[in-house]
Amino acid sequence: MKIVAFHPRSTDTPLSKPxxxxxxxxxxxxxxxxxxxxxxxMDHLVADGRASFVEWVGEPILWS
Incomplete structure (x- = not known):
């Protein structure tokens, strides 16, 4: 299992418009x-039982 928080950058949706x-x-x-x-x-992540926060290019975003 893997829990992923993915940051897509700015995406052309109504949510971004404001x-x-x-x-x-x-x-x-x-x-x-x-x-x-x-x-x-997702294809390159390992199901290691840990949560990951990654940006759109797959690089980790560090957080504490």
């Missing part, structure tokens, strides 16, 4: 791309 400005619009990912990245990240 937080956008002209400089961030070009940095949005499509929902399809984010879903593909999530599956790619």
């Amino acid at each position: 937080f956008l400005n002209s400089s961030t619009i070009s940095q949005l990912f499509s929902p399809d791309f984010v879903a593909q990245q999530l599956f790619a990240v």
Whole structure:
């Protein structure tokens, strides 16, 4: 078993709209791309019984 918290960056959904400005619009990912990245990240994680917090490229996000 593995519990994963995945940070997709800014995704082009209604949830992101209130937080956008002209400089961030070009940095949005499509929902399809984010879903593909999530599956790619999941393919490389080990079911070690531990929780992981990872960003969209699969790098761990450190937290305490």
